[in-house]
Amino acid sequence: NAGVTQTPKFQVLKTGQSMTLQCAQDMNHEYMSWYRQDPGMGLRLIHYSVGAGITDQGEVPNGYNVSRSTTEDFPLRLLSAAPSQTSVYFCASSIGGGEGNQPQHFGDGTRLSIL
Amino acid sequence: DAKTTQPNSMESNEEEPVHLPCNHSTISGTDYIHWYRQLPSQGPEYVIHGLTSNVNNRMASLAIAEDRKSSTLILHRATLRDAAVYYCILRAPFYNTDKLIFGTGTRLQVFP
Numbered sequence A: 001n002a003g004v005t006q007t008p009k010f011q012v013l014k015t016g017q018s019m020t021l022q023c024a025q026d027m028n029h030e031y032m033s034w035y036r037q038d039p040g041m042g043l044r045l046i047h048y049s050v051g052a053g054i055t056d057q058g059e060v061p062n063g064y065n066v067s068r069s070t071t072e073d074f075p076l077r078l079l080s081a082a083p084s085q086t087s088v089y090f091c092a093s094s095i096g097g098g099e100g101n102q103p104q105h106f107g108d109g110t111r112l113s114i115l
Numbered sequence B: 001d002a003k004t005t006q007p008n009s010m011e012s013n014e015e016e017p018v019h020l021p022c023n024h025s026t027i028s029g030t031d032y033i034h035w036y037r038q039l040p041s042q043g044p045e046y047v048i049h050g051l052t053s054n055v056n057n058r059m060a061s062l063a064i065a066e067d068r069k070s071s072t073l074i075l076h077r078a079t080l081r082d083a084a085v086y087y088c089i090l091r092a093p094f095y096n097t098d099k100l101i102f103g104t105g106t107r108l109q110v111f112p
Helices: none
Strands: A004-007 A010-013 A019-025 A031-037 A043-051 A054-057 A064-066 A076-078 A087-094 A110-114 B009-013 B018-023 B032-038 B045-050 B061-064 B070-075 B084-091 B106-111
Touching: A004 A087, A010 A019, A019 A031, A019 A087, A043 A064, B009 B018, B018 B032, B018 B084, B018 B106, B032 B061, B045 B061, B045 B070, B070 B084
Parallel strands: A010 A110, B009 B106
Antiparallel strands: A004 A019, A019 A076, A031 A043, A031 A087, A043 A054, A064 A076, A087 A110, B018 B070, B032 B045, B032 B084, B061 B070, B084 B106
C-alpha cells in the first residue's frame, strides 16, 4: 500500500521557471491538500480539494495553481518560481466529508529550492 | 479558528513516560483534538484524536480535561524514535473539508 506519493523528492529551479509537483494517493480519498513548511515553522495550507473537479484556496495560495481531474492525483503548479517559494511541500489526503474526526495521511515531501 | 498553545520543547529519557501538554481555552463544543508528529525529514504522521473522552491506541494515549480547555498526549515509554515535533490541532467539522491548521508544535528530545 503506497499511501501518498510525492514526486520529485528534491528540485532546484531558477527564478521565473515553472514546474509541477506531483501528488498521488491510492486510498480512494476524496480530500487532498497541499502544504508548505518553511524552516522552523509549522505547515501552512496552500490549496485543497474535496473531490475531483473541486478545488479551493488555503492560507497561502498566491503563486500556485492546482487542478483535480481524478480522485487519485492532485498536482501543484508553480507558474513563475520565486525565491520566496523555497520550501518543503507536503501533500496530504483523507477520506473527507468534513466530520473533523478523520486522520490525514501525508507524503514524504518535495524539497524545493529557487535560486 | 480556535488556537492551541504548546511548549516549544521538552526532554525525556528513553523508556520514561512523556506527557505533552496542550492548551486550547477557546475550543468549541464540536472541535476534535488531534495530535500529529513529524519526525526529522518526514511528513507529519497522525498519532491520535479525541472529542471528550480519553483515548488510547497503539502509539499513545490522549487525556482530555473535563472542561476540554486542555489535553495531554501521553507516550507511555519514550523511545529514541519518538524524538519529533508534536502538533496539537483542533479540527472543527467544516462542511466537506478536512483542513488542518498547524502551530509550531513541541519539539521532543529523547536521551538514551
